[in-house]
Amino acid sequence: MISVHNEPQPTELGDVRMANRAVVLRHVRVHAPCSRADIAAHTGLNKATVSSLVTELIEGRLVRETGLTEHRIGRPATMLVLDGEPYAALGMEIGGDELTVVAIDLAGTRLLTWRRAFAAPAAAPGDTVRALAALARRALNRVTGQGRTVLGLTVGVPGLVDAAGRVELSTALRWRGVDLAGELRAALGDPEYVVGVDNEANLAALAEHRHGAYAGTGHLVHLTGGTGVGAGIICAGRLLRGGRGLAGELGHLPLAAEGPWCACGRSGCVEAWVGLPAVIARVLPDSVADGPVTDFLPELDRVETLARQGDPAVLAQLAGIGRHLGHAVSMVANLVDPEVVVVGGHFATLGAWLLPTARQELADRAVGGCRLAASVLGAQATALGGATAALAAIESGRLPAR
Numbered sequence: 131m132i133s134v135h136n137e138p139q140p141t142e143l144g145d146v147r148m149a150n151r152a153v154v155l156r157h158v159r160v161h162a163p164c165s166r167a168d169i170a171a172h173t174g175l176n177k178a179t180v181s182s183l184v185t186e187l188i189e190g191r192l193v194r195e196t197g198l199t200e201h202r203i204g205r206p207a208t209m210l211v212l213d214g215e216p217y218a219a220l221g222m223e224i225g226g227d228e229l230t231v232v233a234i235d236l237a238g239t240r241l242l243t244w245r246r247a248f249a250a251p252a253a254a255p256g257d258t259v260r261a262l263a264a265l266a267r268r269a270l271n272r273v274t275g276q277g278r279t280v281l282g283l284t285v286g287v288p289g290l291v292d293a294a295g296r297v298e299l300s301t302a303l304r305w306r307g308v309d310l311a312g313e314l315r316a317a318l319g320d321p322e323y324v325v326g327v328d329n330e331a332n333l334a335a336l337a338e339h340r341h342g343a344y345a346g347t348g349h350l351v352h353l354t355g356g357t358g359v360g361a362g363i364i365c366a367g368r369l370l371r372g373g374r375g376l377a378g379e380l381g382h383l384p385l386a387a388e389g390p391w392c393a394c395g396r397s398g399c400v401e402a403w404v405g406l407p408a409v410i411a412r413v414l415p416d417s418v419a420d421g422p423v424t425d426f427l428p429e430l431d432r433v434e435t436l437a438r439q440g441d442p443a444v445l446a447q448l449a450g451i452g453r454h455l456g457h458a459v460s461m462v463a464n465l466v467d468p469e470v471v472v473v474g475g476h477f478a479t480l481g482a483w484l485l486p487t488a489r490q491e492l493a494d495r496a497v498g499g500c501r502l503a504a505s506v507l508g509a510q511a512t513a514l515g516g517a518t519a520a521l522a523a524i525e526s527g528r529l530p531a532r
């Protein structure tokens with residue numbers, strides 16, 4: 131189970147029933163279809179307890195019986211699965227170029243994925259919140275129109291976010307001290323479900339851990355690629371947040387004492403070497419001739435096209451950027467010893483040309499045998515992680531209020 135900001139904590143004495151409900155729900159999620167007897171055998175809970183917890187979960191419409199039965203020594207056992215019908219969880223992302231919303235059901239099935247172009251760095255925070263709320267309302271209307279109850283909404287942003295969902299600093303969005311959770315909650319008319327905000331890398335790591343090619347890996351790092359570069363770190367199945375929730379700010383570790391200037395005001399940061407603006411500036415020097423680029427996605431498309439065509443100058447630049455990426459990955463690999471580092475965003479888009487040199491650099495610098503892979507979740511990893519995070523209260527054993 132993964133800890134997120136808004137996960138309800140058990141009481142001091144421990145709400146044993148809630149914890150047991152979470153155990154049963156988790157077993158069904160991972161092993162469905164399964165029987166009550168399977169759950170008892172694998173969780174160590176006695177059969178009467180499992181039976182009573184399953185009854186509660188069926189009444190709460192979190193779990194349902196399938197028509198299937200399994201015959202064991204003559205006695206048929208009714209099989210259980212998560213009930214995908216009654217609920218939805220939403221995840222959103224404020225990216226440099228666009229807003230994204232993803233909705234999933236309790237079983238993790240994707241209900242919708244919508245993106246709209248929006249240049250948040252060029253907009254006032256209030257305008258961004260209004261655009262985000264408008265997109266959220268459309269998605270909420272869609273899922274509630276299907277008769278679903280919304281369990282929660284979590285937004286990912288590139289920046290430092292406190293436990294209350296306030297964005298302390300986002301150089302990518304040019305925000306400082308924006309109460310995003312509060313403002314979005316108000317814009318949505320103070321809904322009953324939890325509106326949360328988290329760092330984009332944390333949510334992307336959550337998505338990788340639940341839905342990616344390395345789902346279930348206990349020690350996993352997701353490195354976001356985009357205007358910002360950050361690491362979401364999962365250690366022993368839990369998100370590593372640090373004392374103030376600021377862990378994983380890999381983008382502003384220096385790769386070298388001297389280096390390109392970074393948006394944070396220092397020089398030589400990881401972000402200044404391998405962040406998307408740095409990649410565009412280095413691979414397509416003509417693109418910055420008329421001033422700073424504000425719309426990066428068309429430029430990224432150009433880089434990808436040139437790389438596919440085998441442009442030797444572009445391939446040489448990407449190989450060099452790959453070496454810096456591998457250097458950055460080796461720092462996190464040596465610090466937290468993950469089994470795999472999964473890279474997203476432009477690192478994944480350009481993975482075919484960045485990862486060969488990145489893997490070589492990682493092998494040269496890292497002491498362990500950490501793997502390096504491109505994410506298969508596409509541009510929606512953060513929003514998908516947001517939707518996953520929004521299920522945390524239910525997955526920790528709370529029963530939904532319907």
Ligand SMILES: [Zn+2]
Binds near residue numbers: 395402
């Ligand atoms: Zn920096």
